Amino acid sequence: MTRLGIFGGGQLAQMLTQAAISLGVETVIFERSADSPAGRLTRAELVGAWEDAALLAAFAQQSDLITLENEFVDAALLAHLEVQGMPVFPSSATLALVQDKLLQKECLCAAGLRVPTFRRVDTPEAVQTAAQELGFPLLLKARRNGYDGYGNVTLRSPDDIAPAWERLTRGGSPLLVEAFVPFVRELAVMVVRGRDGDTRAYPVVETVQHHHICHIVRAPAAISADEAAEATALAVAAVEAVQGVGIFGVELFALADGHMLVNELAPRPHNSGHYTIEACVASQFENHLRAVLGWPLAPTALRTPAAVMVNLLGRRNGSVGRDALRAALTIPGAHIHLYGKREARVGRKMGHITVLGASLAEAEALALQAADLVDV
Template identity: 40%
Template sequence: MLDPTKQNIGIIGGGQLGKMMILEAKKMNFQVNILDPTPDCPAHSIADEHLVASFTDQEAIKELAVKSDILTYEFEHIDVEALKELEKEGYQVYPTVKSLAAIQDKFRQKSILKDEGLPVPDFLKAENRAEIKEAAERFSYPLMLKSCTGGYDGKGNAVINNKAEIDKAFRELKGAKNDLMVEEFIPFKKEISVIIARGIDGDKKVYPVGENEHQNNILFTTKVPAQITDEVADKAVKLAFEVIDVFKGVGIFCIEMFVTAADKLLINEIAPRPHNSGHYSIEGCITSQFEQHIRAISGLPLGETELLKPVVMRNILGEEKEGEAVVKGVNEALAIPGVKAHIYGKRVNRPERKMGHLTVTADTVVEAHELVLEASGLIEITGE
């Protein structure tokens, strides 16, 4: 029988997610090639080969596929048509191109979920300002206006509080050029996320539910286990299993959900890849989301996902000054018991750019949160 760890893995993207995939893949002796336009991207120093090319360069993507037995990706904004051609030629792409195509367009994603009877906020396509006004009559204000493709970390979203803000939001999201959708605004009590893995053979493993906090629409903190009732946690896990079956995903998927005041769950968005809210699993679980993704796409058995200890993850965001990144306070932060620091190695700092993260494991979530707050006050990344 062929040793699956003799396979070459190709990753489209060489950012922090790609870097953390490689770190786990190397433990199991995989060869890993990456494609990324930035010569000194975070994954560059540990990849076996780095193709420096645009994410839209179809010839370069084909070259990566030729050099690899399996293709995967660290973000979903990829040319689906190029990947479809590769699948037709027999190249293995995971998560599958079908699941990627369904998820990368938020309107299509929500439509599929709704058609399957899964709970989502109400939504409508918005091709012009008039249709946004019609949506307001149906949903009332405030509204969420979203780009159907390409958004991340709050980019591609705009809250519309009244009729006077429609024009500004439409222009900000380039509605004349981009497909937009309108969602009803959900005054949620909590946002939670569930990380779930599905293997090539259909086996599934789910991670403990995480509770997320945001700052300026950017994920800032994830606490695990989430401070929700067992009933809500069970419903969230059940929903995650249903979602991954709908999209027949292979690899790691993240399902973000809103918890309403009445403890009702609504699916917000899905990511077909390892996710920021799953970083806690590196220290907090038996098998990290990154190891699990490699196992899933290569045909290895999935690992156990049990939580070892309560854990809190906090992002290290770039400070105000833009320029060559300078990291300060690592010594002081790591002197705090239970603190682990992950510095991504991005050469350039920009305000609110994800430059790293901290995790703390402790006996309780409250204790872990207190320690991570202390550590995050000591470490900073700024521009020189």
Template identity: 45%
Template sequence: MQKNSLEAGFTIGFLGAGQLARMSALQAFRFGMQVAVFSDRSEQEPVEFVTPHAYNGSFDDVESMIEFARACDVITLENEFIDSSILFELRERTGTPIYPSPESFEMIENKEIEKLTFSDAGIPVTPSRIVQAPEEIEAFADEFGWPVMLKSSKGGYDGYGNRTVKHPGETSAAFSELGGDDGRDILAESFVDFTHELAVQVARNGSETVVYPCVETVQQDHICVAVKSPADIDPVLAEEAQRLARKAAEAIDGRGIFAFEFFLTTDGQVLLNETAPRPHNSGHYTIEGCITSQFENHIRAVTGLPLGSSELTHDASVMINLLGTDKRTARVDFADDALNQANGHLHIYGKTGSKPGRKMAHYTLLGDSMEEIYDRAIKATLNIRI
């Protein structure tokens, strides 16, 4: 759907209505587009506050999406909590283009398929397999060692749907907690000895590809708490992560923005861990830290516009995730230190309710020295309560 012009009223639709769609929508508005959103939540979500074109239903029910799809010139994704069969049917019944395409999404729609797709493309991935009983977890551990990472094959995020199993005595409880006893597909994944967790964004519009810098993600309890850009690793290894990310995006003929997460192992190998066919938390720094943010390039990519530069604007960028600290109506307290920093940028997502661990906002600080701005960013956000 390559376009040389955008008519008034051109509407981009988002399946999902959280902060990723909201930050993408802000870029769509810059190009004069209208924004429509489809939510499967009962609560009002962040995008619904910035557009009148809001629809509600179920990601499992094509019928509830028809009116939304027909109101859009193009549709894109904010999350992966949908089946490719739904996307195929929605496109067939309405004729509205969807990017990433159902064909691309089908190749990565759950963690098992994703691993097979990229392994077949010659991209090194973490060893894994579907397990159907606690005994199969133990067999996997006999082959690859303890501990074993268990993941819901579809739908896990921010530590939800993940369990680390350290010995045979924990297998039954973890399998049951993840829904294995109820028929959910559970993926056993080898626990990798690594020095860094890395991420790379790739934007593709059908004729161009733009690769973002390799960044380091800092994780606690399976949740990304900070991002450092660029990653402080051997430039050769950073380039390898970028090469593999480009290769992975090409392997699925992806269109839009994609995030690829890697492990850098203790023996210097770059292993692809997970993929997101949408803007990603590891790319929030790009709003101020790159010439063209992941959100702007996402909009450009799915609407057929030329892609923008991914070049860094500063030598160092740090993004701090601000997680909910209290179960209450959302509000941000004690943000003065963060707001008073030169080249500091606070982004509040507009969620109505907070709870411990929920992603509520992020803070980006730019500068010349990674060590210096990381320390400043941590101190500036230390006392923020949400």
């Protein structure tokens, strides 16, 4: 039986493990802290710093190939494993390009893809210079380790620069700035690319954010066929530009003129693709496994006219009760996923709900109704 090592043990690794069980694949979880959602699903779990040489060697010894559930693994660790002969997907070269947002943007630009105007900034004075060129508002971003709005600050005046610089550089990451994009909606496309280069895209979806965290995903996005085709082509080209293998989440901005910009890539399963578990012929998790294992890719088509996913974001701080989802189970057609996180925090992703329907409005109404009944 194939043993797939996964860096990380959160909900993405949990759902990868669930898909792996159906395919007869064992998973080996390497997480920095104990009692992870994915770690509870496997007998093979290592806990400790990813940089620990002994643990890293044990991880490699127990795995036939390695993937990841987040982009916070240092690419040098993946390169070390590759030198030892371990297959790693996505590769260290791909991760090095994607996990640094400046390098990612430079790579996409070099491939001729449209992205927000950006500048490297090494000092607060460089931010001021960029603001004179690009104007306010302006987005200041950490080049590494940012997610769900962490690592980003919107600058609205020169007075915002100094405190934002102090806050974002505290984490040790260098920064970049991006021009503010007056988008009309945010879109996302899950793209899966196999080891042989075979590439397939899931439907274009619209994402709705709540305090910079994905809250609602509508599949398919209510856009024209031409807009969907452009978004899909951009997403596929972005993944090919970084020579990705596996599933990638590609976030895009839709502009008023009907064109798109690539916002960011995620080299892993993505929140905007969770709807695929129930709504598509094969989920993003199954197709990621197929891709990294070198197996044939599965179809990515929707099995329903419409699907809406709502994230279950923590509404309070405290432990999760045993009956947290009991009331929501009364809503017919609500597919509820709780991630098994012991503690809820305000804004923390605790799970998600997907509803299939004849229309987006019908599916969204039921999904929101069910989400309101989950006690997290």
